[in-house]
Amino acid sequence: DAGVTQSPTHLIKTRGQQVTLRCSPKSGHDTVSWYQQALGQGPQFIFQYYEEEERQRGNFPDRFSGHQFPNYSSELNVNALLLGDSALYLCASTYGVVEQYFGPGTRLTVT
Amino acid sequence: QKEVEQNSGPLSVPEGAIASLNCTYSDRGSQSFFWYRQYSGKSPELIMFIYSNGDKEDGRFTAQLNKASQYVSLLIRDSQPSDSATYLCAALSNDYKLSFGAGTTVTVRA
Numbered sequence: 475d476a477g478v479t480q481s482p483t484h485l486i487k488t489r490g491q492q493v494t495l496r497c498s499p500k501s502g503h504d505t506v507s508w509y510q511q512a513l514g515q516g517p518q519f520i521f522q523y524y525e526e527e528e529r530q531r532g533n534f535p536d537r538f539s540g541h542q543f544p545n546y547s548s549e550l551n552v553n554a555l556l557l558g559d560s561a562l563y564l565c566a567s568t569y570g571v572v573e574q575y576f577g578p579g580t581r582l583t584v585t
Numbered sequence: 586q587k588e589v590e591q592n593s594g595p596l597s598v599p600e601g602a603i604a605s606l607n608c609t610y611s612d613r614g615s616q617s618f619f620w621y622r623q624y625s626g627k628s629p630e631l632i633m634f635i636y637s638n639g640d641k642e643d644g645r646f647t648a649q650l651n652k653a654s655q656y657v658s659l660l661i662r663d664s665q666p667s668d669s670a671t672y673l674c675a676a677l678s679n680d681y682k683l684s685f686g687a688g689t690t691v692t693v694r695a
Contacts, residue, residue, distance in 0.1 A: 515687055516589075516686050522682075573619070575631060578628050
């Protein structure tokens with residue numbers, strides 16, 4: 475049973491560029507959440523997708539957007555990258571709203 | 586005020602001892618609480634969750650919840666070197682937001 479998968483593993487981008495990160499949820503899970511984790515901090519909630527709709531959003535600017543596909547996989551898009559966007563981006567999936575299981579993450583470096 | 590606060594670390598315990606981790610939350614509407622373990626360079630791994638007042642035990646781990654005091658704790662009994670990691674406390678609000686604390690780093694000395 476495959477767990478949550480994310481791609482790519484690492485990514486280096488330049489300020490002002492755009493990036494797309496991808497996530498496939500654990501089998502049987504229909505809800506995907508995205509988090510940003512800066513070094514030495516806990517994960518910060520970006521948004522959650524359920525039934526292809528953004529159900530809830532954290533305190534992140536509109537530069538952060540997402541999408542969920544009919545097969546429940548999801549994308550996180552970040553436009554106009556800033557140096558401060560450098561972080562580990564985590565995707566978590568769940569069925570229902572209780573336990574969330576995290577993928578391995580994508581390490582984004584903005585130079 | 587942060588939504589979830591954890592006792593500042595790092596916490597160093599000898600092998601075989603009990604490690605005690607504490608967490609408080611500000612949103613009284615939070616219903617479920619989670620403890621994750623995160624090894625350096627890895628993603629968080631769910632240890633256990635609790636939603637009723639009292640204790641919940643799973644192997645060497647015991648979670649405790651006191652909603653009146655808005656307090657959650659995690660006890661790790663018979664600590665092993667493999668327990669050395671950062672432990673994250675998280676609270677799930679009624680509007681589906683999962684808020685994390687900054688984490689407490691635990692080192693188990695052999």
